[in-house]
């Protein structure tokens with residue numbers, strides 16, 4: 001038998017023995033037998049290399065090494081197979097905890113909403129909720145927005161096909177996606193008596209042209225405080241403390257005179273942070289007509305209301321320059337928060 005045949009036979013028998021080993025003890029015996037340094041099959045084989053001529057020796061030596069490497073690699077992989085715990089389906093424990101991998105994160109806007117609730121809650125405001133599909137009474141009439149008001153224009157609102165809705169007395173039957181969370185002011189006041197201190201956070205819809213700062217859907221935080229002797233100074237304090245808690249001490253709040261049908265006086269609220277002014281929403285003292293619409297007596301109670309854009313705060317805090325990023329569901333963006 002020349003060395004080529006001897007190498008081939010050695011390799012064949014070694015691989016067979018490795019495959020046949022039933023456990024790691026048997027495999028270890030195979031290793032000693034075929035790869036042991038002191039004696040055994042490998043030693044015999046190596047002596048063959050010594051017997052060939054000087055010219056042949058490098059070639060045969062190389063062959064010897066290759067065979068040895070293949071056998072020891074096969075043995076190693078069989079060994080790690082035997083060492084592994086059995087993963088056959090019969091031994092799968094479905095009660096074990098899942099892999100410790102972060103599969104997802106809360107959306108930055110959801111995080112902001114949670115932060116807002118937390119901060120404003122410290123001023124005693126509780127969270128109220130209202131429907132996103134509204135009737136005209138709650139979106140307009142009760143908010144002192146009369147029938148002929150341009151804000152009700154179908155081109156500026158998402159009205160729904162009305163056939164699907166039952167028409168109650170005094171209800172035109174028209175439904176729309178709410179254009180503001182101020183609707184919840186009415187819904188809360190209809191249900192409760194003063195004192196009131198609530199916020200409502202959620203989606204509003206407007207057919208705006210979509211660009212870096214406008215979206216046809218965005219989020220607002222509505223605030224309402226009604227009671228005896230509620231003043232505009234309190235409104236300003238609440239907004240200032242709120243913004244400072246969210247962004248940091250260096251926030252300034254500025255009021256500019258404005259108009260909303262449901263507040264009088266009305267203001268636009270600007271916030272300065274890191275030397276830039278940003279409009280963050282509208283606010284004002286609840287209009288006496290609104291208080292009357294829900295059966296309150298404007299001579300007994302007063303109130304303030306505000307509506308803040310949630311995206312704006314979140315964009316400002318995280319330096320996000322395009323509102324559309326929030327709604328694209330690109331994990332590369334979302335994973336950064």
Ligand code: PHE
Nearest residue numbers: 180182282283284305306307
């Ligand atoms: N609802 C107004 C808007 O969406 C904001 C606002 C809320 C103004 C409460 C005054 C009081 O623009």
